[in-house]
Amino acid sequence: MTQSATATAPTEHASRYLQQLCKHWSHKAETDFTPESGTITFASGNLLKLGASAVQLTLDVTVPDAEDLEHFKGVVDAHLLRFAFREDLEIVWG
Template structure:
C-alpha cells in the first residue's frame, strides 16, 4: 500500500523546473525524463512524477505506507523553490 498526493504550482517555466529536478536527482535515483514529463524513483521507494504544462507544473508523489509523505512533499517544495528563486511560487498539495 502507498500514500499518494498530487501537487501543482503555476509557472510559465514548468519544463525548465522539471528538467532541473530530474537532473539534480539523477545521481541518487532512477530518473527518466523529457521536457514534458519526468519520473524519479528513489531507492527508499519514494516516487515523484512530474508533468510540465504551459501554465503549471503538476506533480504526483507516491511513498510507501510507512514513509513520511509530508516530509517528502517538503523536500520537493524546497528544491522547486530553490530552483525558482526568481519567481514567487505557491505550491499546493492534496491527498489523492
C-alpha cells in the first residue's frame, strides 16, 4: 500500500541541497532537477520530490510499501543533514 509524507526544512540553501541530493543519487536512481525542483525515482519504487524556495526546502516522499516509509525518511534525513553540516538544519515531517 503506497504511503507518503512531506517535510520542510527552513534554509537559505535549499537549491544547493536539492541539487546535491539529485546529483548524489543520480548514479543509483533516475533523477530530473532544476534549481527549484527535483524528482528522484529509485528502482524500488520509492520517490522523492524536492522543492526549493529562498527560505525552505520541501521534501515529499512516496513509498510503494508502507513499512518502508520511516526507513526511507531516515535515509533522506541522513543524506540531507550530511550535506547541511555547516548549519543546524531542522527537518520537520508533517
